[in-house]
Amino acid sequence: MTAVNKKIDHGQKKCEIVVMARAIQKRTLETRARLVAAAEDIIGTSGFEALRVEEVVLRAGTAKGTFFAHFRDKDALMDLIIGSRIDEYLDDLEQLPPPKTVEDLIQSLMPLCEFMTCERYVFDLILRYSGAAGVEEIGPIAETFGRQVEILTAWLEQTGFRRDISAELQAEGVHAFMIQAMATKFCALHNSNSIADRLGPYLNAWLEPGS
Amino acid sequence: MTAVNKKIDHGQKKCEIVVMARAIQKRTLETRARLVAAAEDIIGTSGFEALRVEEVVLRAGTAKGTFFAHFRDKDALMDLIIGSRIDEYLDDLEQLPPPKTVEDLIQSLMPLCEFMTCERYVFDLILRYSGAAGVEEIGPIAETFGRQVEILTAWLEQTGFRRDISAELQAEGVHAFMIQAMATKFCALHNSNSIADRLGPYLNAWLEPGS
Amino acid sequence: MTAVNKKIDHGQKKCEIVVMARAIQKRTLETRARLVAAAEDIIGTSGFEALRVEEVVLRAGTAKGTFFAHFRDKDALMDLIIGSRIDEYLDDLEQLPPPKTVEDLIQSLMPLCEFMTCERYVFDLILRYSGAAGVEEIGPIAETFGRQVEILTAWLEQTGFRRDISAELQAEGVHAFMIQAMATKFCALHNSNSIADRLGPYLNAWLEPGS
Amino acid sequence: MTAVNKKIDHGQKKCEIVVMARAIQKRTLETRARLVAAAEDIIGTSGFEALRVEEVVLRAGTAKGTFFAHFRDKDALMDLIIGSRIDEYLDDLEQLPPPKTVEDLIQSLMPLCEFMTCERYVFDLILRYSGAAGVEEIGPIAETFGRQVEILTAWLEQTGFRRDISAELQAEGVHAFMIQAMATKFCALHNSNSIADRLGPYLNAWLEPGS
DNA sequence: TATGAATGAGCGTTCATTCAT
DNA sequence: TATGAATGAACGCTCATTCAT
Numbered sequence: 001m002t003a004v005n006k007k008i009d010h011g012q013k014k015c016e017i018v019v020m021a022r023a024i025q026k027r028t029l030e031t032r033a034r035l036v037a038a039a040e041d042i043i044g045t046s047g048f049e050a051l052r053v054e055e056v057v058l059r060a061g062t063a064k065g066t067f068f069a070h071f072r073d074k075d076a077l078m079d080l081i082i083g084s085r086i087d088e089y090l091d092d093l094e095q096l097p098p099p100k101t102v103e104d105l106i107q108s109l110m111p112l113c114e115f116m117t118c119e120r121y122v123f124d125l126i127l128r129y130s131g132a133a134g135v136e137e138i139g140p141i142a143e144t145f146g147r148q149v150e151i152l153t154a155w156l157e158q159t160g161f162r163r164d165i166s167a168e169l170q171a172e173g174v175h176a177f178m179i180q181a182m183a184t185k186f187c188a189l190h191n192s193n194s195i196a197d198r199l200g201p202y203l204n205a206w207l208e209p210g211s
Numbered sequence: 212m213t214a215v216n217k218k219i220d221h222g223q224k225k226c227e228i229v230v231m232a233r234a235i236q237k238r239t240l241e242t243r244a245r246l247v248a249a250a251e252d253i254i255g256t257s258g259f260e261a262l263r264v265e266e267v268v269l270r271a272g273t274a275k276g277t278f279f280a281h282f283r284d285k286d287a288l289m290d291l292i293i294g295s296r297i298d299e300y301l302d303d304l305e306q307l308p309p310p311k312t313v314e315d316l317i318q319s320l321m322p323l324c325e326f327m328t329c330e331r332y333v334f335d336l337i338l339r340y341s342g343a344a345g346v347e348e349i350g351p352i353a354e355t356f357g358r359q360v361e362i363l364t365a366w367l368e369q370t371g372f373r374r375d376i377s378a379e380l381q382a383e384g385v386h387a388f389m390i391q392a393m394a395t396k397f398c399a400l401h402n403s404n405s406i407a408d409r410l411g412p413y414l415n416a417w418l419e420p421g422s
Numbered sequence: 423m424t425a426v427n428k429k430i431d432h433g434q435k436k437c438e439i440v441v442m443a444r445a446i447q448k449r450t451l452e453t454r455a456r457l458v459a460a461a462e463d464i465i466g467t468s469g470f471e472a473l474r475v476e477e478v479v480l481r482a483g484t485a486k487g488t489f490f491a492h493f494r495d496k497d498a499l500m501d502l503i504i505g506s507r508i509d510e511y512l513d514d515l516e517q518l519p520p521p522k523t524v525e526d527l528i529q530s531l532m533p534l535c536e537f538m539t540c541e542r543y544v545f546d547l548i549l550r551y552s553g554a555a556g557v558e559e560i561g562p563i564a565e566t567f568g569r570q571v572e573i574l575t576a577w578l579e580q581t582g583f584r585r586d587i588s589a590e591l592q593a594e595g596v597h598a599f600m601i602q603a604m605a606t607k608f609c610a611l612h613n614s615n616s617i618a619d620r621l622g623p624y625l626n627a628w629l630e631p632g633s
Numbered sequence: 634m635t636a637v638n639k640k641i642d643h644g645q646k647k648c649e650i651v652v653m654a655r656a657i658q659k660r661t662l663e664t665r666a667r668l669v670a671a672a673e674d675i676i677g678t679s680g681f682e683a684l685r686v687e688e689v690v691l692r693a694g695t696a697k698g699t700f701f702a703h704f705r706d707k708d709a710l711m712d713l714i715i716g717s718r719i720d721e722y723l724d725d726l727e728q729l730p731p732p733k734t735v736e737d738l739i740q741s742l743m744p745l746c747e748f749m750t751c752e753r754y755v756f757d758l759i760l761r762y763s764g765a766a767g768v769e770e771i772g773p774i775a776e777t778f779g780r781q782v783e784i785l786t787a788w789l790e791q792t793g794f795r796r797d798i799s800a801e802l803q804a805e806g807v808h809a810f811m812i813q814a815m816a817t818k819f820c821a822l823h824n825s826n827s828i829a830d831r832l833g834p835y836l837n838a839w840l841e842p843g844s
Numbered sequence: 845t846a847t848g849a850a851t852g853a854g855c856g857t858t859c860a861t862t863c864a865t
Numbered sequence: 866t867a868t869g870a871a872t873g874a875a876c877g878c879t880c881a882t883t884c885a886t
Contacts, residue, residue, distance in 0.1 A: 062847085065884080176391035183338070275856090277870080486870095609763070
C-alpha cells in the first residue's frame with residue numbers, strides 16, 4: 001500500500017491529498033461519479049435548467065453536504081458537464097480535415113452550435129463561463145473556448161482564406177460570429193433563419209472579403 | 212365623451228382597453244413615473260444589482276401590488292431602465308457625424324460600451340434580454356439592439372469602408388465584435404486590455420480588410 | 423314619469439332610493455342582473471370556489487367598483503346565489519306531501535344535501551352564513567335555514583313521529599343531523615357511505631326512538 | 634451505529650427516513666418545539682387569529698424557510714396547536730366519572746365547547762380541519778374528533794341513557810348537537826342563550842326520549 | 845468524508861376592497 | 866352610478882449554500 005499524490009479536481013476546486021489507501025480513493029471517486037451520473041440522468045430527462053441539487057443528491061443517494069464537498073457550487077458541476085460535452089464535439093472536430101470552404105467550415109461547426117444553443121440556460125451559462133466568470137481560475141467551459149480557437153487557428157493556418165491577418169485573429173472572428181449567430185437563435189426578431197444561414201454571410205465577409 | 216384606445220404597457224404586458232378618461236391615464240403614468248424615479252434613485256446610489264423591489268415601492272410611496280400592476284417583474288423594470296439608458300447613448304450617437312476611421316468609430320462607441328459593461332449584472336441582463344428573453348415580444352433592450360444596428364448602418368452607408376458587402380452586414384459585424392470585446396471585459400484571460408484595444412484589431416480586419 | 427319608492431337589495435345592503443325614471447331603474451337592475459349572470463356562468467363552468475370578482479366584472483363588462491356598488495362584498499353575492507339555489511330546492515320540497523317514513527324524509531332531503539355539499543367551499547360558506555356571520559342582519563342563506571326548519575316543522579306536525587317533543591325541536595334535530603351527515607362527506611375517515619346512509623341511523627334514533 | 638427509523642412529522646407531511654444519529658433528531662425536535670412555543674406565546678398574548686408566521690420565526694429565532702420545513706403551511710401549525718389543546722380537554726374528560734345525567738354531561742363538555750368557540754377563527758378552522766381538510770390524511774384536529782366520540786361512547790356504555798341504540802350512535806348524536814349548539818353561538822338569531830342552554834333540549838330529547 | 849437540518853433574503857402573489865374622479 | 870388604478874398585509878416559496886455533528 002503506497003501513498004500516492006493524487007490531485008482531485010473538485011469542479012473548480014483543486015485539492016492535493018495524500019491518499020493512503022486505494023479503497024478510500026475509490027470511494028471518493030465513486031461518490032463523485034454517482035453525483036455526476038445522477039446529474040446526467042436528470043439532464044437527460046428534464047434538461048439542464050431543471051436540474052436541482054436536491055434531486056441530484058437524492059438520486060445519488062448522498063447527503064447535500066456531500067455534493068458541496070465535491071463541487072464548489074452547482075455551477076461548477078454544470079461547468080464540468082457542459083464543458084465535457086463541448087469537449088466531445090471538439091474531439092470530433094479535431095478528427096476532421098481542415099475545411100476548404102466557408103460552407104464546409106459552417107457545416108463542421110453546426111453540431112457544436114446546436115448543442116450550445118440547446119437551451120437558453122445552457123447558452124447563457126456558457127457565455128457567462130466562457131471568461132471563467134471574470135474572477136476565478138479557468139474552468140472546463142473556458143478551456144473549451146481556448147480549444148475552439150486553437151482548432152480554428154490550426155485549420156485556418158492550413159487554408160488560404162485571409163493572408164492579411166493572423167490565423168488566430170481570423171479564428172477569434174469566427175468565434176465572435178458564431179456567438180452572434182447563436183444569440184439570434186433566442187431572439188424573437190430573427191428566428192426565421194437557421195444558425196447556419198445566419199452564419200454564412202458573416203463568415204463569407206470575414207474570411208473572404210472582396211470575393 | 213369619446214372612447215379612446217389606451218395602451219398601457221405593463222412592462223412586457225400589453226393591454227388594450229377602451230377607456231373614457233384622460234385623467235385616469237394621467238394618474239397611471241404618474242405612479243409609473245414615481246416607481247421609475249425611485250428605482251433610478253436607488254440605482255444612482257447603489258447600482259443596478261442592489262435594487263430591491265421592496266425599496267422601490269417604499270421610496271415611490273406605493274404598495275407592492277402597484278409595482279406588479281405596472282411591471283411584470285423586477286426584470287421588466289430593469290429592461291425598461293437599462294433600455295432607456297442605452298437609448299440616451301444612441302441619441303448621442305445619432306448626433307455625431309459618421310466616423311471616418313475605425314479609430315473614430317471605436318471612440319464613438321466607447322461610452323455605450325462602458326455603460327453596457329458597468330456591472331456584470333447589467334451586461335448579463337442585456338445579453339439575456341437582447342433576444343427579448345427568447346419567448347415574448349420585443350422589450351426595450353431588444354429594441355435598442357435593432358436601433359444600434361440601424362445607426363451603424365446609416366453611418367456605414369456614408370463612409371467608404373467596405374463596398375463588397377452591405378452597410379447592414381457591416382453593422383451587424385461591428386455589433387458582434389462589440390459584444391465579443393465587452394464579454395472579454397469580464398474574462399479572466401483577457402482583462403489586461405481595454406475594450407477599445409480589444410475592439411481595434413477586429414474592426415480593422417472587418418471594415419478594412421487587406422489594408 | 424312618476425317617482426316611486428324603490429327598495430333595492432344590494433346583497434346585504436339596503437338602500438332606499440327615490441327613483442325618478444324607469445330608465446335608470448332599469449339600467450341598475452340590468453347591471454345587477456349582468457353581474458349575477460356572469461357569476462352564474464363562471465360557477466357553471468368552474469365552480470363556486472374559482473369565482474373571482476375580477477372575472478365577474480370582466481364578463482359583465484362593468485368596472486370593479488360597480489360590483490361593490492351592487493354587492494357589499496363577494497360573499498354577499500355568494501350568499502345571494504347559493505341562497506336562491508337552496509330556495510329552489512325548498513320550493514320543490516314544499517310541493518311534496520309530508521313524508522310518512524324516515525326513509526321518505528331522507529330521500530326528500532337528498533337533493534338539497536347534495537347541493538349543499540357539492541363543494542367544500544360551498545358547505546363551509548353555508549355553515550358560516552347559516553348564522554348570518556354572527557353580526558349582521560339575516561342574509562339569504564340564513565333565511566333558507568329558517569325556512570328549512572319551518573318546512574320540516576310543518577311536515578313533522580302532520581306526521582306521527584314523536585309526541586314527547588315539539589315538532590320544531592324535532593325539526594332542529596333533523597337539521598343538526600343533516601349537517602353532521604353532510605360534514606362527514608368531507609371527512610377522510612367516513613367517506614365510504616353516502617349521506618343518506620349516514621343520515622338513516624341518526625334520524626331513526628331521533629324520530630322513532632325505541633322502535 | 635445502528636440505523637433507526639425516524640418519523641419526522643412535518644405538520645401534515647410525513648416522512649419516513651432511515652437515519653443514523655439521535656443527535657440530529659434532537660436538534661430537529663428542539664427547533665420544532667421552539668417554533669411551537671413561539672406560536673403559543675403569541676396566541677397567549679394576542680389570540681389565534683393574530684398569529685403571523687413572520688412573528689413566529691422572529692420569536693423562535695429561526696429562518697422562515699425553517700418554518701416551512703417543519704409545517705406545510707400556517708394552518709398545519711394551527712391544526713397542531715388547536716389539536717393538542719383539544720386533547721388536553723379530552724384528557725381532563727377522561728379523568729371524569731361517566732356523567733349520570735344529561736345536565737352533568739353538558740357541564741362536563743362545557744370547557745371544551747368554550748375553547749372550541751373562543752374565536753370564530755378557531756371554530757371555523759376546527760370545522761374545516763375536522764374532516765382533515767377533505768383531501769389529505771387525518772390531522773391532529775380530525776383525530777380529536779374521533780377521540781371525542783370514543784370518550785362519549787365509553788361514558789354512554791356505562792350510563793343507562795338509551796338502550797335502543799348503540800352507545801356509539803348516541804355519542805355521535807351528542808357530537809352533532811354540540812356542533813349545532815356551538816355554531817349558533819356565532820349566529821345572530823340565537824345568541825341570547827348560552828351553549829349549555831341551547832344544548833339542553835337537544836340532548837334531553839336525544840338521550841332520554843319520552844321522559 | 846459524510847450528514848441533513850437550518851439558513852435567508854427577497855421575490856412574486858393574492859385579490860377583495862377602497863376611493864378619487 | 867360607474868370607473869379602474871391603487872391598496873396592503875401576509876403568505877408561501879425558492880433553493881443554493883453552510884455548518885455543527
